[in-house]
Amino acid sequence: MNHREVARDVPIVEETDVVICGAGPAGIAAAIASARSGARTRLIELHGSLGGVWTTGALSWIIDSANKPGLMAELTSRLDERGARRTRVEGGANYAYDVEAMKLLLEEMCGEAGVDVRLHTRVVAAARDSRNRLAVVVTESKSGREAWAADVFVDTTGDGDLGFVAGCGVEMGNPETGAVQPMSLMAIVTGLRFEEIETYVGGSLGDPKKRLGALMTEIGVPPSYGNPTLFRIRDDLFAMMANHQYDTKCDDAAGLTAATLRGRKEIHAQVDALRGLGGVWSEMRVVSTGAQIGVREGRRIHGRYEVTAADLLEGARFDDAVCRVTMGIDVHSTNPAKTKIVEEKPHKSRPYDVPLRALIAQDVDGLMMAGRCISGDFIAHSSYRVTGNAVAMGEAAGTTAALASGSGRLPHEVEWVEVRETMDRLSERDSLVA
């Protein structure tokens, strides 16, 4: 049985140059780059803060950022200025950050760049014009249903929501089994002192993840993720990733609900059991859990190029490279019966380039993607998805979108050299201002 909705007119609340949908690491970078390049830029976000998995997801750990200049380097140094960043070892490449400091920093940076931010608003539909160009996105929020018109749109929803509703072809999961990587609900915990639990903290000598997993198992809370990890944010503040929620897809609200409830229950059981040990664990408490469960894998939108496992094997190089990925293949087990950790790598991966064409939709004009939902295969996605790359992709997509809008072109008509020169000019100017 169906309920038939009545057709209605939706007000176009804004006509602007560039609309970015989703404010995770890719979306904030796209929005800041677009606004700094001179485009009127609207950023639409479902949750109540900017940052996506960095903040709403409480991730707390950034990978593959060290070789990313521009916005990623700027974010890193601005986190340093406020004492909100910590590497495992002096000069380490990956780092932990303070989630609340990150929220504020992203709001400040979007404000400074002149990005028009709308929070608490979900993209639910889209419409193309007669020439197959994306014309509006439609949102739902406390203000009801609204339409937003722009020259260029960027899908940075992670799950590829915009590309999907706009009518793009998409892929999801392992092409052979359809299975997706498990989700994980993150937690921020306190009441611990780093020097007292160092041997259980990620990056310490020996195998701290194995040690923590063995301890949890011994006290009756065997973790559903076999590599439970504590990330040191401050000496008394840690992020904890210690659960895997299997067989749940990003487009299944009932499944997402069940996974979130299971994850939260497991986190509290783990922390209660550790606190029950007494001693160095006696004051351990959950500060917060992610408002959004961490989704490793959503839709991958068909683009003008698909990044593939072969690119990783060869260490592919492209003239229109938006970033060089150094993260290897990292498929978290899709089958808990086989392993609760990561699956065997099909082959080695060498640092490889992501070309701009993988960020431009194939089936709909005027639409770009950045972050998790770009065009790539199952294996390649498991590598490029980490946030250092998401920021670099967002920066390139936002700059391209602004150049296209400013010159009446479509994104695929913009030459990479123009994008590169614009990004270089803007980061030079910003370093002079700093």
Ligand SMILES: Cc1cc2nc3c(=O)[nH]c(=O)nc-3n(C[C@H](O)[C@H](O)[C@H](O)COP(=O)(O)OP(=O)(O)OC[C@H]3O[C@@H](n4cnc5c(N)ncnc54)[C@H](O)[C@@H]3O)c2cc1C
């Ligand atoms: C559990 C877990 C652990 C990970 N570990 C690491 C790690 O240690 N280090 C690392 O660098 N990366 C890690 N990753 C990978 C990385 O976090 C993601 O791939 C990353 O989030 C990609 O950024 P993004 O901006 O594409 O997506 P997201 O961070 O998911 O951002 C998408 C944004 O879009 C919003 N949105 C979604 N749908 C809509 C809609 N319809 N309308 C409006 N807004 C919408 C969301 O609310 C969100 O803010 C991990 C991921 C997970 C899930």
